[in-house]
Amino acid sequence: MKKHEEPPGRQQDTALPGGSSNKKMLGGNALQNQAPILVMDGITKEFPGVKALTDVHLKLYPGEVHALMGENGAGKSTLIKVLTGVYTFDKGSVMLEGRPVRAATPLEAQNLGISTVYQEVNLCTNLSVVENIFIGREIMKRGRLDWKEMTRQAKELLKTRLNLDIDVTKLLSSYSVAIQQMIAIARSLQVSAKVLILDEPTSSLDQNEVNQLFNVIRKLKQDGLAIVFVSHFLDQIYEITDRLTVLRNGKWIGEYMTADIERLELVSKMIGKDLNELAHTEKKSGKSFENNNLLLQGEKVCKKGKIAPFDLNIHEGEIVGLAGLLGSGRTELARLLFGADKADSGEIKINGKKTSLASPRQAISRGIAFCSENRKTEGIIADLTIRENIILAMQGTQGWFKHIPKKRQIEIADEYIKLLNINPPNPEQLIKNLSGGNQQKVLLARWLVTNPKLLILDEPTRGIDIGAKAEIQKLMLSLSEKGMSILFISSEIEEVLRTCHKIAVLRDHEKVSEIENARHITQKDIMEAMAGGHTEQKNNKEAIAGGVAR
Numbered sequence: 001m002k003k004h005e006e007p008p009g010r011q012q013d014t015a016l017p018g019g020s021s022n023k024k025m026l027g028g029n030a031l032q033n034q035a036p037i038l039v040m041d042g043i044t045k046e047f048p049g050v051k052a053l054t055d056v057h058l059k060l061y062p063g064e065v066h067a068l069m070g071e072n073g074a075g076k077s078t079l080i081k082v083l084t085g086v087y088t089f090d091k092g093s094v095m096l097e098g099r100p101v102r103a104a105t106p107l108e109a110q111n112l113g114i115s116t117v118y119q120e121v122n123l124c125t126n127l128s129v130v131e132n133i134f135i136g137r138e139i140m141k142r143g144r145l146d147w148k149e150m151t152r153q154a155k156e157l158l159k160t161r162l163n164l165d166i167d168v169t170k171l172l173s174s175y176s177v178a179i180q181q182m183i184a185i186a187r188s189l190q191v192s193a194k195v196l197i198l199d200e201p202t203s204s205l206d207q208n209e210v211n212q213l214f215n216v217i218r219k220l221k222q223d224g225l226a227i228v229f230v231s232h233f234l235d236q237i238y239e240i241t242d243r244l245t246v247l248r249n250g251k252w253i254g255e256y257m258t259a260d261i262e263r264l265e266l267v268s269k270m271i272g273k274d275l276n277e278l279a280h281t282e283k284k285s286g287k288s289f290e291n292n293n294l295l296l297q298g299e300k301v302c303k304k305g306k307i308a309p310f311d312l313n314i315h316e317g318e319i320v321g322l323a324g325l326l327g328s329g330r331t332e333l334a335r336l337l338f339g340a341d342k343a344d345s346g347e348i349k350i351n352g353k354k355t356s357l358a359s360p361r362q363a364i365s366r367g368i369a370f371c372s373e374n375r376k377t378e379g380i381i382a383d384l385t386i387r388e389n390i391i392l393a394m395q396g397t398q399g400w401f402k403h404i405p406k407k408r409q410i411e412i413a414d415e416y417i418k419l420l421n422i423n424p425p426n427p428e429q430l431i432k433n434l435s436g437g438n439q440q441k442v443l444l445a446r447w448l449v450t451n452p453k454l455l456i457l458d459e460p461t462r463g464i465d466i467g468a469k470a471e472i473q474k475l476m477l478s479l480s481e482k483g484m485s486i487l488f489i490s491s492e493i494e495e496v497l498r499t500c501h502k503i504a505v506l507r508d509h510e511k512v513s514e515i516e517n518a519r520h521i522t523q524k525d526i527m528e529a530m531a532g533g534h535t536e537q538k539n540n541k542e543a544i545a546g547g548v549a550r
């Protein structure tokens with residue numbers, strides 16, 4: 001496989017990445033004797049107590065689409081913010097068209113020709129298309145706004161550069177998200193962008209809109225624009241990009257020609273697992289739950305733009321894992337089962353009875369609990385005590401007018417502080433003063449108090465120490481043995497294999513495999529399903545016999 005693993009900022013300008021000659025073709029554009037338009041070399045960025053980027057490199061050529069790849073916390077967003085002037089870098093250099101640059105603000109970056117279009121379009125929907133394109137750089141004539149000229153230029157820009165023919169005098173809000181993204185791109189082009197960064201541009205688009213955007217990207221490539229494409233959709237990465245750079249834990253892993261790196265190897269580099277070292281994991285497996293009561297049954301459940309129709313069965317006492325890269329649809333699936341998002345179609349049954357899960361309140365009343373991955377924003381109430389945080393869900397189920405006496409609150413808090421080994425063991429301690437691992441234990445306690453039938457855990461061990469992880473994993477297995485069902489989401493494949501009885505694999509917002517976790521199932525089997533690139537059959541019996549349904 002052709003690849004390049006020397007720091008790209010140290011390459012000779014006349015050489016192309018991937019070990020190819022300077023006649024290498026990228027997407028039909030011959031890059032003959034071209035120097036890179038942008039070189040970021042040795043970028044290091046520190047925050048108090050955290051090294052967000054360490055010696056990171058990025059090289060962009062005119063007329064290419066370059067993917068920036070990495071899991072959550074890899075450093076992609078920080079690198080983009082350094083490039084666009086949101087953050088200043090501590091070490092390294094940035095060269096644009098052979099000249100050193102150091103943008104101090106996003107406006108300076110735009111003036112240099114570096115523009116970003118974010119997942120959430122940051123335009124003014126209450127203004128017209130033409131106003132959004134020219135806001136801050138209006139054309140004046142005799143001391144007045146020249147609306148006629150701005151309208152003409154806006155129409156011409158959209159038509160000639162993006163093949164988009166719309167009424168630019170209409171409000172931006174009257175157009176779809178896809179069109180709004182095109183207009184955001186047009187605004188970037190209007191200031192003569194040399195580098196265009198597209199940050200998760202397809203996350204809210206349907207397939208037709210994605211195709212429309214990709215046609216625009218291909219045209220911009222032909223015009224010589226260098227495009228950074230950030231996405232968690234592997235199929236899209238392989239369809240539209242020419243090269244890619246992989247980051248992991250704030251460090252530069254490598255630079256590769258997209259066509260030359262296999263999907264499985266790309267996934268392994270993103271999550272930090274050597275394919276030659278993937279071994280069996282000691283795990284709780286081999287137990288069948290087919291004879292247990294079917295607690296939850298989902299049939300063709302879906303939400304447009306979030307997750308494709310999926311089937312999922314969860315039996316009493318069964319731990320079902322959701323595996324997949326960040327952005328694969330794991331959390332979206334969990335939110336549908338908790339009623340945090342309402343499904344567009346499909347059917348959910350609990351204990352064999354069709355059930356409406358239109359809100360979290362309905363889910364909680366049916367014995368479903370949800371521990372979010374965003375414990376800071378969707379979990380803990382920082383200025384409340386451990387006791388107050390623990391009893392929140394229980395109080396909510398009883399109703400706020402049926403107050404739980406403080407003496408009973410203290411008894412409950414003390415019980416779960418001991419059960420989960422929460423430290424410090426003081427129920428009146430403010431939760432914001434606890435470590436991440438102990439905050440996570442308090443959130444677990446909050447839901448365990450409600451005695452749920454199904455406990456949904458979304459990344460419960462992310463960002464906590466090894467000891468706390470082991471305690472939470474041990475607790476999951478103990479709860480399973482007592483008959484509680486668990487839906488477990490984790491980015492750590494070893495953890496999924498160690499704790500889960502069955503594993504549903506998701507990719508690009510679709511459930512693509514379901515695997516019974518037996519001793520012969522390895523991390524490599526899961527990663528192959530996550531990476532895709534081959535025909536897969538979603539047959540559970542084949543999964544048991546062959547390792548992975550494919």
